[in-house]
Amino acid sequence: MAVTFILGRAGSGKTHHCIQALLRALAAPAETRRLILLVPEQASFQMERTLATQTPAGGYCRAEVLSFSRLARRVLGQTGAEPTILSGDARRLALRRVVAQAGPQLQVLRRAAQTQGFVTQLDRLIEELLREDVTPTALHDAAAQLADAAAARKIQEIARLYRDYLAWLGPERFDPASRLALLRARLAELDWLPSASIWVDGFAGFTGQELQTLVELAGRARDMHIALLLDPAAPAVQNPRQPPDPLGLFQRTEATYQRLHALLAEAGIVVQPPVTLPPTPAPRFRANPALAALEHGLATPEKEHRAQVAPGGVRLIECPTQRAELRAAARWIRTMIADAGGALHYRDFAVIARDLTPLAETVAEVFAEYEIPYFLDCRRAMRAHPLSRLLPALLDAVTTDFSVEALTRLLRTRLLPLSRDEAEQLENLIVNTSISGLTAWRRPEWELERVGQTVAACAPQRARIVAALEPLVTLGQAKDATGAAWAPALYQALVALGVPQRIEQWIQEARAGQHWESLETHRLAWSALCGVLDDLHAVLGDTPLSAADVTAILGTTLSELTLGLAPPTIDQVLVSSIERSRHPDIQHAWVVAFNEGIFPPRPPDDLLLSAAERIALQAAHLPAPASHRDDALGERLLAYIALTRPSQSLTISYATAADDGSELMPSPLLADVRQALPGLAATPTAQHEPPVCVGELAREYLAVHRDASQQRAALRYERLCEHVQALPALAGPLAWLLGGRDYDNRPAPLGNFRRPKNAAENVIWDGSPSEVETYLACPFKHFARHGLRLDAARGPRPLRWDLGDIAHEILARVTQRGRDEPGGARNVSDERWQQLLTEALDEQQRKSPADQAARRPDLVFMRDVLAGFLRDVVAAHAARWQRGQFEPLRCEWGFAPQAAPQTLRALELALPDGQRVHLHGKIDRVDACHTGKDTWLLVYDYKSARVDPLRGTFLTGQRLQLLIYLLAVREAHRADPHLRLAGVMLAPLYPTLKALENKYASAAPRADQLMYLFRPRGVLDEAVAPLLDRQLGTTPSPVAALQLRKDGGFHAHSDTVSADRLAAYLDLAARTVLYAAEGVGRGGIDIAPLVEKRTLACRACDFADVCRFDRLYNTPRAAETALPTLPAEPATAEELE
Secondary structure, eight states: OEEEEEEEOTTSSHHHHHHHHHHHHHHSTTOOOOEEEEOOGGGHHHHHHHHHHHSTTSOOSSEEEEOHHHHHHHHHHHSSSOOEEOOHHHHHHHHHHHHHHHGGGOSSSTTGGGSTTHHHHHHHHHHHHHHTTOOHHHHHHHHHTOSOHHHHHHHHHHHHHHHHHHHHHTTTEEOGGGHHHHHHHHGGGOSSGGGOEEEEOSOSOOOHHHHHHHHHHHHHSSEEEEEEESOTTSHHHHSTTSOOOTTSTTHHHHHHHHHHHHHHHHTTOEEEEEEEOOSTTOGGGTTOHHHHHHHHHHHOTTOOSOOOOOOTTEEEEEESSHHHHHHHHHHHHHHHHHHHTTSOOGGGEEEEESOOGGGHHHHHHHHHHTTOOEEEESOEEGGGSHHHHHHHHHHHHHHTTSOHHHHHHHHHTSOSSSOHHHHHHHHHHHHHHTOOSHHHHHSSSEEETTTTEEEOOSHHHHHHHHHHHHHHHHHHHOSSOBHHHHHHHHHHHHHHTTHHHHHHHHHHHHHHTTOHHHHHHHHHHHHHHHHHHHHHHHHHTTSBOOHHHHHHHHHHHHHHOEEOOOOOSSSOEEEEEGGGOOOTTOSEEEEOOOBTBBTTBOOOOOSSOOHHHHHHHHHTTOOOSOOHHHHHHHHHHHHHHHHTSOSSEEEEEEESBOTTSOBOOBOTTHHHHHHHOTTOOEEEOOSSOOOSSHHHHHHHHHHHTTOGGGHHHHHHHHHHHHHHHTSHHHHHHHHHHGGGTTOOOOOOOOOOSOOOSSSOTTEEEEEOHHHHHHHHHOHHHHIIIIISOOOOOOSSOOHHHHHHHHHHHHHHHHHHHHHTSTTOGGGOOHHHHHHHHHHHHHHHHHHSOTTHHHHOHHHHHHHHHHHHHHHHHHHHHHHHHHHSSOEEEEEEEEEESSOOTTOEEOEEEEOTTSOEEEEOEEEEEEEEEEETTEEEEEEEEEESSOOOOOOOSSOOHHHHHHHHHHHHHHHHTTTOTTEEEEEEEEEESSOOGGGGGSHHHHTSOHHHHHHHHTOOEEEEEGGGHHHHOTTOSSSOOSSSSOOBOTTSOBOTTSOEEOHHHHHHHHHHHHHHHHHHHHHHHTTOOOOOOEEETTEEGGGGOTTHHHHOOOTTTOOOEEHHHHSOOOOOOOOOHHHHO
């Protein structure tokens, strides 16, 4: 029953002292006492290995390396049945329940309790209170002492939630933070403890629970030795009654020493004189005076007249980015290993960061490039593993009746009894066809509405999925299903889906490929998932839960889980955060990201307690929660620990810019370093240093070989590459890495991949107007869609497409029937038009699938909205026919190579070399007007998008498509001398509401207002203007964009052109088609998007991820220079004015 403190600063040999004492006890003959080395959790594995390697026999049996939690598990397991101790995740589940039940009674916290993250922060606070052994009553009474009444009420509500949680625990369950209290209660049952010796090392401080446990252990064990990191010469250490310096580096450990000293004395335990380890010369820094000077300066910054030491062995590096920091560290490690000639190993190096999480991905990329084996000592987020998404997706499928979104998430986990190809095919099928609902999933075959076919669609696998989820569906319909019912049901669903076998398969694949980290991640993820289900059963076993409740609980819980991998046992660089960097044998350390806001980090946002409230609670003598002032002192101590970790060399680096380009400043803690080593100056990273690995050689060469200003460096790297390529072991990897050296993203022509199979030899292309548009927009886009036949439209057809198809079908049916009425369409009454529309709408409704309302409720709703618009559209066109002399001739008039009855023959155009191109398509509507022997034909196309003027000097999009249609009509009737072409019109399906803002439109009759709202735009032969509108005058016409000037000419904004200009437009359309045909014929697939009105075609392209357009290699084409053009129309007198 005696305690000896071992006191010393960093590097003074505290750990060495403990291990040597333990080794001497192990070597003592006839000794049987148990030897315990108590260390932090993250250091236990490393200390076990250290102890094992230093024992003469290479192992030991009487000694144990334990953490507090491992000691508790060991003792509770040895002294009878282990009590029900919740996991940390179970505590969060319980707190969600407590908050939900107390919510209506909360006043100050009611709104905050509903925000995301509230339970997580409450969980952290309660854990902190439990660890410091602060009771709800103590928290409530401390709050009553606060001057701020609102803060006092808030903290008292927190105390209530804390009390409710403890009440929920009751006598049968225990919080994980209370494990040490259970340990203390059972120490008396240990028969080996009175003769045991205990060493405690590696702790920067202790919680209240840990302090009480140490006192209880010290009172029962033979002896205890506690190592603490502090300055033995400090006044607060020399005289425990003198308070520690509140701004001192070791303030926290000095306070711990004094508190522990007082508790031991209060318990009647003898405290032996401490073993004080002198800071100079510190054994760790004996070989490097600069490191010793740095430690001395950081530990005693107030002392003057310190010896000036050259900063050899300590470097300060300034890097442009954090990636550059890690690259500099990696190449330095490679260089050091190579220069040491076998005297150094990767395990002698450590890369240390304040917070490793944001750097983990970059570390993996950089160290892989430099071929450095490493261990990333940070916890992995469970949310990155498919298992974290599986249970929420299963429950979403249940709660949403097998919705497309839920099933898509489920299929993407790759954990269902489907191969990867089957899962992707099934996902594409349900996404593209909107198949959903348990009823549909039960069917062995699916009828696909759009393509009119029936498919089995992985029927056996779907049946297995449905069978696994059916019990969950039943459970979700029960009103009294509890956590005790949900947990086993979910586990059985996983088993039925073969998830355990799939995880085992992944583990075996990882083992075969020697991907040890992946193997351990899969194992831990499955264990964590099972643990969450156990917690659901243990915590909420008697709580009724709906499927939505379980989804929310498990989704949040699984997303917050982390997985801790074991440290390495092979030769690897240790990459860790400071709290986890307990490696005792680091020779060389590189501290990265030593920047302001990163080290130390900015205080975290706290939904529960402000900084002022934390300080006020401390003033009320509450040991927890800690204030941000304590955090700042802790950051200084963490920096001291990190900077004094190595024994041979230390490198500190910081970045000058963040990933987003914003400026970064060095850490303010750097001032302490410079004060300790006045000669230390920042050195920028070197440029174009000799590469240390094949990956760096390839990267540097590729970075400069195209840069004209870097030709000398490129030549140097090229010669080095030639030398490396002569080495058999490196030639292959270098060749692979340099595979992109000549990359220019310029695909060579493939030859004509669009030549029709059964057409005449001289027909090189049988296309459509939309395909011509695609080629003009970008030849590679045309290749992706029509050569590779990639399905870009992944997902349900856009709603506007389906609505457009419905509108076209109904308008065609109504127009044809109106045309066939006695007297023709111009004499049909408004009432009759509406009756015809009603009949067409009813017919369309009857032919829709019975389950369409369930599968596409958005389409059903918008179809009803569209019906209202169509009544106005039909009325507007009827009024237009009545006001002019045109009436409908054909609807849905097709033109194709194999012309059928009522169909035009395909548009055929010839290239200069005699090769021919066929175009086929379908014209929405053609109107006709008979004047004497002549017949005027006017092409209409319906559009749901905005309708703009169609004139211009080149043709793309709607302008080109409409003129191709008119070209097809002209070519099909070329033998008719009486055929006249009136022009083309683009008719909107939705109203242009701004049209009624004009006085003449708003005051017009109802029929005219409708025509204004749905007024088409186009290109018209000016001779047909009076045939379109018999009332044409100086007021804008509602029929079309027509208006006369007082002199009888047309206003500039009219859509009229001369007959010659219309013919020129048709010729331009033909030339544009032939321009595209020539490119298609030679197989051109250039990545050359069109630029039109400063808009790049890539902006609306579905294949950007395939082509990887890059302005460095690919040149966009300006439409006005790349495409065939017409001279601009001469300006009118009105425009010149």
